[in-house]
Amino acid sequence: MKIFKLLVGLSAFSILLCGYTTNINKNINIEILPSLEVNQGETLVINIKSDTPLTNPIYFFKGKKYKIYKKGKNSYKALLGISAIEKTGVHYLLIRDKDSKLEKQFNLTVAKSNFPIQNIRISGKKSSLSADNKELKLIANAKKVISNIAYWNDIPFNSPTKGCLASKYGLLRYHNGKPTGNYHKGIDIKAPSGQIINTITKGQVILAQRFRLHGNTVVIDHGQGLVSLYIHMKKIYVKQGDIVTADQEIGEVGTTGFSTGPHLHFGLYINGTPINPVKYWLKYIPKCK
Numbered sequence: 001m002k003i004f005k006l007l008v009g010l011s012a013f014s015i016l017l018c019g020y021t022t023n024i025n026k027n028i029n030i031e032i033l034p035s036l037e038v039n040q041g042e043t044l045v046i047n048i049k050s051d052t053p054l055t056n057p058i059y060f061f062k063g064k065k066y067k068i069y070k071k072g073k074n075s076y077k078a079l080l081g082i083s084a085i086e087k088t089g090v091h092y093l094l095i096r097d098k099d100s101k102l103e104k105q106f107n108l109t110v111a112k113s114n115f116p117i118q119n120i121r122i123s124g125k126k127s128s129l130s131a132d133n134k135e136l137k138l139i140a141n142a143k144k145v146i147s148n149i150a151y152w153n154d155i156p157f158n159s160p161t162k163g164c165l166a167s168k169y170g171l172l173r174y175h176n177g178k179p180t181g182n183y184h185k186g187i188d189i190k191a192p193s194g195q196i197i198n199t200i201t202k203g204q205v206i207l208a209q210r211f212r213l214h215g216n217t218v219v220i221d222h223g224q225g226l227v228s229l230y231i232h233m234k235k236i237y238v239k240q241g242d243i244v245t246a247d248q249e250i251g252e253v254g255t256t257g258f259s260t261g262p263h264l265h266f267g268l269y270i271n272g273t274p275i276n277p278v279k280y281w282l283k284y285i286p287k288c289k
C-alpha cells in the first residue's frame, strides 16, 4: 500500500515535505524522504520501523550495499547521497535484511538539476599546480570513511564559517574556458583570511594536513557515512584522531593550495558521494553580492 502523507516536525528533512511511506507487511513500515523522485545532488533518508527486530538491514544502490543503522527499539535509518552527475532516470533501490523478513525494491527516479558551467580563469604559476598521487589518495580515502557510531543528530547544522556563498555545489568546472570533466563537489564560502572555521557537528578528525593542491585540509567523520571536508585553510587547530564537538573551532579561512582568494571550500559526503550541503544540511548562507 502506498501512502503519501504530510510529515511535520519529525526532523528538518520531513518539514513540509511529502515523504513516501509504504507498509511491507503489517509489521514493517518504510519511509523514504523527501520522496522517490529526487534531483541530482540531493540526499535521501530511509527510515524503517518494525514490530520485531530486523537482522542487519541493508540497502543496495548501483551495485553497492550499505548498512541501515539501528536508531531506537526496532527503528532503523540510513542516508543515500545522489551525486551531481548521477545518471538521470530510474534506479533500483533494494532494501532487505539478513533473515529475509524484509525485502523490497523501489524505483528511484533521479531528475536533472541543470547545474551551470563555472569558468575559472587561472593565470601564471597557480595554473600549473597539481596534486601528487599521495595527496589524492589520502583525501579520497578520507571522504569514503564509514564508521558505525553516529556523532551527529540534529540538522540543519550551523554554517562552518560566517560569509557569503561565492560558488554553489554542482557547478560544472571549466578552467580557462576548457572543460575539466569535474564538478564542484562542495560550496565556497567567501570570508576574510584568518576568520574562524567551526566544525558543523560532532565527529572525529580523520585528516588534518597541508597539501599542495587542497592546501591546509581537515576531514571529519561524523559517523554512519557522513563526512565533512574543509580546505584551503590558513591554519589548522586540530590533529588527526581528535574528537571535536559541534561548532568547535578547527582552523582559519585562508587561500592555501589551488585557490584564487580567501574562502572556505566546504564539502559534505554521504558514503563517499559528494552531496549538496545547502539542501537540508546547513542553515541559510546568503549569496555573495
Ligand SMILES: [Zn+2]
Pocket (backbone or CB within 6 Å): 167, 184, 186, 187, 188, 264, 265, 266
Ligand atoms: Zn570550492
